[in-house]
Amino acid sequence: MPLPLLPLAPSVRTATSAAIPRLGDLPWIAGYALAFACAHHIAAGWGGQGYYSLLYPAAGVRLALLWSRGPRLTISLIAMELVVQTIAGIIVPGQPGWLTASIGVARPALTYGIVVWLVRHLAARSSSSLGVAPMPLGLAAVTAPVAAAMVSLPWSLLSPELTGVVGLRQTLASLTGFAVGDMLGVLLVAPPLLWVIQAAQDRTLVLYRPAARHVAALGEAAAVLGAAIVASLSLVRIGLGTPATPALLAVAWIGLRFGRTASWWAILIVAAIVLPYTATGMSVAERLALHMSLASIVVVGYLAGSFADAQARAQTDLSRRDRLLFQAERLKTLRAMSVAVIHEISQPLSTLAIEAKHLHEITVSADPEIAQTSALIDRKAAALSTLVRRLRRFGGRAVDEPSALPVSALIENVAALTSAEAKAAGVVVEVVPIDPDLVVLAQEIELAQAIINLVRNAVQACDGHVVLSANRHDDQVVVTVAN
Numbered sequence: 001m002p003l004p005l006l007p008l009a010p011s012v013r014t015a016t017s018a019a020i021p022r023l024g025d026l027p028w029i030a031g032y033a034l035a036f037a038c039a040h041h042i043a044a045g046w047g048g049q050g051y052y053s054l055l056y057p058a059a060g061v062r063l064a065l066l067w068s069r070g071p072r073l074t075i076s077l078i079a080m081e082l083v084v085q086t087i088a089g090i091i092v093p094g095q096p097g098w099l100t101a102s103i104g105v106a107r108p109a110l111t112y113g114i115v116v117w118l119v120r121h122l123a124a125r126s127s128s129s130l131g132v133a134p135m136p137l138g139l140a141a142v143t144a145p146v147a148a149a150m151v152s153l154p155w156s157l158l159s160p161e162l163t164g165v166v167g168l169r170q171t172l173a174s175l176t177g178f179a180v181g182d183m184l185g186v187l188l189v190a191p192p193l194l195w196v197i198q199a200a201q202d203r204t205l206v207l208y209r210p211a212a213r214h215v216a217a218l219g220e221a222a223a224v225l226g227a228a229i230v231a232s233l234s235l236v237r238i239g240l241g242t243p244a245t246p247a248l249l250a251v252a253w254i255g256l257r258f259g260r261t262a263s264w265w266a267i268l269i270v271a272a273i274v275l276p277y278t279a280t281g282m283s284v285a286e287r288l289a290l291h292m293s294l295a296s297i298v299v300v301g302y303l304a305g306s307f308a309d310a311q312a313r314a315q316t317d318l319s320r321r322d323r324l325l326f327q328a329e330r331l332k333t334l335r336a337m338s339v340a341v342i343h344e345i346s347q348p349l350s351t352l353a354i355e356a357k358h359l360h361e362i363t364v365s366a367d368p369e370i371a372q373t374s375a376l377i378d379r380k381a382a383a384l385s386t387l388v389r390r391l392r393r394f395g396g397r398a399v400d401e402p403s404a405l406p407v408s409a410l411i412e413n414v415a416a417l418t419s420a421e422a423k424a425a426g427v428v429v430e431v432v433p434i435d436p437d438l439v440v441l442a443q444e445i446e447l448a449q450a451i452i453n454l455v456r457n458a459v460q461a462c463d464g465h466v467v468l469s470a471n472r473h474d475d476q477v478v479v480t481v482a483n
Contacts, residue, residue, distance in 0.1 A: 021076045028069055033080040035061045039189070040084065043181070045279045046287070052178040054291045055275060059182040060189025062109060063144060066116045067137060067190070068197045074113025078106045104155060108148040108182075115144040132314050134260055138306035141190060142299055145182030149175045177288055180295045187298045188271055191264050217258060224250045225266050229273065244293035251297050255304030259312070263305030267298050346388050349381075356381035390416060405447070407438040407470045407477055414448055415468060418455045422466065427459045432469035438477050451479060458483040 021029060039058035046055040062077060085091045085105050092098055123136035130139065156171045228250035235243050247270050255263030274294050278287050360378035363371050390413060415431050422429045451468075458466045462483030470479045 021073060025069060025073060025076070028065060029073065029076050029080060032061065032065050032077060033084055036081060037084045037088070039185070040088070043185070046181065046275070046291075052174055052181055054177050054181045054184075054278070054287060056181040056185040057189045059108070059112075059145060059185040060187070061193065062112055063116070063141060063186050064190040064193035064197065066113055067140065068194055071113040071117040071120075074110060077113070078109045081105055081109055104152070107151060107155070111148040111151050112144045115147050116140055119143065132310040134306045135310045137190075137194075138260075138303050141186045141302065142183065145179045145186060148182060149179035152178065173284075173288070176292070180288070180291050183295050184271070184291065184298060187264075187302050188268065191260070191302075221254045221258060221262055221266065224253055225269060229270075242290060242293065244297055248297045248300055251301030252304045255301045255306075256308050258305075259309045260302065260305030263301040267301050270294065270297055342388060349385050349388055353378075353381040353385040387416065387420075402441050402443050404439050405442050405444050406436065407440060407479070408434040408436050410444065410448060410451070411468050411470060411479070414451045414455060417448075418452055418459070421456065422459050425459050427462060427464055427466055429455065429459075429466045429468065432467060434470045435472070438470060438472060440477055451481065454481040 036058050039056075039061050043053035043056045043058065046053050065077065066073060082091065082102060082105055086093070091101050091105065119136050119140040123131040123139075125131075130136070153171070153175055156175060157168075225247075228246035231246040232243055235241070235246075251263055251266045251270065254266045271294060274290060278290050356374070356378045360371075360374045363374040365371075366374075411431055411434055415429050418429060455466060455468070458481050465483065467482045468480070469482070470477055472478075
């Protein structure tokens, strides 16, 4: 439980140190190099106009790693992509234009890293549904390819020979293919990779529960998607082109009804129908039109599923908040009742403690048995009186503003308030000596209640020993409850 120290010590972390990969990142970076090389090779089957592919799975691998491990790996990913492209012969050091080619290879990865950082930064401060997971991932998946294409526009205009296009029309068509190919690669490849990464990191892997639990839901999704595919193929057969509207509406419906995972499976089915066809020989314009239609289906379906999941999560959080508010009202009532009871018993208990002390003083020279009994009564009355005073102070404050709070006094109060419960459970609560100079700015009542809850949990789950300690860590104090 980290707490800010008083005074706050400055915390400086340079961008250079943040970009240095950690030891645990090295296997991911090495795996990325291999996956990027394979995905880049697969993209050759959908080569678009000029330099770019109309299906670029490597972009999905890139976004999945940046989203799961953080944008701090951007520099490392750029280095790996440069190495792969050098081995593939796209970058030949020493030849004319190799530096420009290197910048062109590094630019998309750098743009993706910036977009991921920006989306996360804005989502953390957003109060709308756009900041609720998994909407930020959907926004990053759509924004990153478009941003990479926009950043490449000046480069394509200034050095058209590197992309094999001439004139503004071909340049824009090439960059459109760039954005479409990256978008398809991201939305088809990144979601399953992120699920695999979650499983590898022992996180909760959220599967498509409606389809697994309810055959009716699976039947509905299959019927809607099947009807859309049949409608599109029928229109193609009678010579009305390849309309994307039926499949788009079906995938959006599935996403809104059953969430992101179901929409991704629907997208995968549509892509499995379209992509083998576009991999065959056809004109660039026809292939680009089909891929743009597919991209619109993918984007709408994935964002619809992400929105549905975000709404479900927001509803769950709202229900949990309602339960907490109800519990808080009950605790508020209980607190008021306990304050009243403590107030009623504090005065007679203080009187009893005073009388017990006086009895102890006048029986010191009496019979040993009487003296021991009076001493015991004095100790118990004093301890009980002290406990009641602490409880009265703990529950009697109507407003608890943040204030300078010695950590040692806080831990001592927590130990005293939990000692009776721990003793009844046969557990010893040990307090490690704490530096008296450790002072935090905190709300005493709320903070004490939080630590008391941790101690109670530790008492219930331990084998007879709980240790309370507090240590300084940089500009924070870390309170530890160990069992």
